[in-house]
Amino acid sequence: MSDYVPFGSRYESPPVARPGSSSTFAVWLLxxxxxxxxxxxxxxxxxxxxxxxxxxxxxxxxxxxxxWDAHKIxxxxxxxxxxxxxxxxxxxxxxxxxxxxxDQSGAxxxxxxxxxxxxxxxxxxxxxxxxxxxxxxxxxxxxxxWVTS
Numbered sequence: 001m002s003d004y005v006p007f008g009s010r011y012e013s014p015p016v017a018r019p020g021s022s023s024t025f026a027v028w029l030l031x032x033x034x035x036x037x038x039x040x041x042x043x044x045x046x047x048x049x050x051x052x053x054x055x056x057x058x059x060x061x062x063x064x065x066x067x068w069d070a071h072k073i074x075x076x077x078x079x080x081x082x083x084x085x086x087x088x089x090x091x092x093x094x095x096x097x098x099x100x101x102x103d104q105s106g107a108x109x110x111x112x113x114x115x116x117x118x119x120x121x122x123x124x125x126x127x128x129x130x131x132x133x134x135x136x137x138x139x140x141x142x143x144x145x146w147v148t149s
Contacts (some may be wrong), residue, residue, distance in 0.1 A: 021076065024068075024069050027069045028114075031114050034090040069097070
């Protein structure tokens with residue numbers, strides 16, 4: 001039974017070469033460009049119609065950059081089956097792409113972390129800016145009452 005081969009033939013895998021560099025211009029465009037996009041769209045809050053046009057334009061740019069990155073990374077010997085449509089959500093595209101590249105080469109997580117850390121700081125700052133006055137009005141009287149009692 002040990003000589004059983006499905007479909008009557010043996011599959012011989014081709015020799016695997018170490019993939020090339022995982023760094024492409026397109027992945028850095030996605031990584032850093034998304035941060036610029038968040039800032040630009042946040043700055044146009046007063047003009048929602050203009051912000052909608054910017055979001056659509058940046059979405060198209062992200063999809064094109066993701067497709068370009070997937071093409072370049074495949075040419076360098078990586079198997080990264082991440083749809084370019086995930087470029088509409090750069091965080092997800094970078095997460096999936098960098099995880100798969102890291103599985104194949106042991107490197108390639110830098111674009112993801114360069115994207116995530118400033119984005120996380122920006123989100124925390126936005127939440128603090130938005131909720132700060134409300135929390136101040138709630139916490140200060142409670143704290144003052146606790147201190148004086």
